[in-house]
Amino acid sequence: MSNKSEIPLQSEDLDWVQLRQDLGPVVEIETTKEKLLRKINENPLVPIGCLATTAALTAGLYNFRTGNRKMSQFMMRTRIAAQGFTVLALIVGVVMTYGDKKK
Numbered sequence: 173m174s175n176k177s178e179i180p181l182q183s184e185d186l187d188w189v190q191l192r193q194d195l196g197p198v199v200e201i202e203t204t205k206e207k208l209l210r211k212i213n214e215n216p217l218v219p220i221g222c223l224a225t226t227a228a229l230t231a232g233l234y235n236f237r238t239g240n241r242k243m244s245q246f247m248m249r250t251r252i253a254a255q256g257f258t259v260l261a262l263i264v265g266v267v268m269t270y271g272d273k274k275k
């Protein structure tokens with residue numbers, strides 16, 4: 173037999189359980205894919221900037237490997253511009269999100 177004894181509870185002690193059921197789930201569970209799609213929809217310029225940065229870096233490294241110094245240097249400068257665009261897109265996205273939450 174167990175040593176546990178039942179403690180009588182009044183219905184007022186369990187009101188929070190009913191309240192929680194009435195309110196529904198407080199936090200919705202979001203999968204990684206759903207979160208990624210939501211973030212892309214909220215600020216689509218960030219993934220575009222990331223892809224542009226990756227493309228410029230890849231092209232720059234390829235040109236460096238093949239010995240095309242002029243194009244390699246141009247692509248590295250393009251990569252810096254793409255990174256700046258990405259950072260700017262992040263900042264704009266944060267400001268817009270903050271503005272939406274403040275309203």
